[in-house]
Amino acid sequence: xxxxxxxxxxxxxxxxxxxxxxxxxxxxxxxxxxxxxxxxxxxxxxxxxxxxxxxxxxxxxxxxxxxxxxxxxxxxxxxxxxxxxxxxxxxxxxxxxxxxxxxxxxxxxxxxxxxxxxxxxxxxxxxxxxxxxxxxxxxxxxxxxxxxxxxxxxxx
Numbered sequence: 001x002x003x004x005x006x007x008x009x010x011x012x013x014x015x016x017x018x019x020x021x022x023x024x025x026x027x028x029x030x031x032x033x034x035x036x037x038x039x040x041x042x043x044x045x046x047x048x049x050x051x052x053x054x055x056x057x058x059x060x061x062x063x064x065x066x067x068x069x070x071x072x073x074x075x076x077x078x079x080x081x082x083x084x085x086x087x088x089x090x091x092x093x094x095x096x097x098x099x100x101x102x103x104x105x106x107x108x109x110x111x112x113x114x115x116x117x118x119x120x121x122x123x124x125x126x127x128x129x130x131x132x133x134x135x136x137x138x139x140x141x142x143x144x145x146x147x148x149x150x151x152x153x154x155x156x
Contacts, residue, residue, distance in 0.1 A: 026100045029124045032070045037152035038063040041135065046142025060084060060146055064133065066093075066106065066120075073098050079108040079118050081135060083146075091118055104129060114139050120150075127154040 040059040065080040065088075075096025080088040091108035098104050102125055108118040115138040122131015129152040137144045 028070075028073055028098055028100055029102050029104075030070060031068050031075060031098055031104060031124055031129070033068060034155040035066040035068065035129055035152040036063070036155055037129075037150050039133070039148050039150040041133070041146035041148035043144060043146050045144045054143075054145075057144075059148075062133075062135065062146065062150075064118075064150060064152065066129075066152060068093070068096070068106075070098060075104070075106060079106070081116075081118060089116055091116055098124070104131070122150075127156075128152065129154075 039062055041062050043057040043060050044054040045057050046054055060083050063082040065082075066077065067080075068075050068077040075093065075098060077093045077096070079091045079093060081091065082088045089110065091110045093106055093108045095107040096105065102123045104120070104122055104124050106118075106120040110116045115136075117134075117136045119134040120129075120131055122129055131150065133146075133148060133150045135146040137146075
């Protein structure tokens, strides 16, 4: 009978120890809120509609505002992009994820008359998102791709 209690206690202890590390995972960084930043993005544009040849254009000043909602590691929300002082283009975030290591990846799309796709990959730390952004716009005149580094600060 003594061996039965020892085996039950040993099994219980091993089960508790096996479950303990899962409770010690590093907490996910919190990105819920409004994040704003601006940057001058390099620009490549099609030489003609439907052409695969591109040419460089002057850097475009871009302001980006991300309104993020986090649920676990998933992120949803809205990306507002303002270029050269024109009205903001709002893009729903279609895919977003936050990793335990602070890595943040966001994809936002708008389809219709002019397709627009935004991609952000970076890190979050101390109320700041730092990373690379890519903005691709399909228009009647061709495709424009804007790329560059950006730093977004969390609005409080």
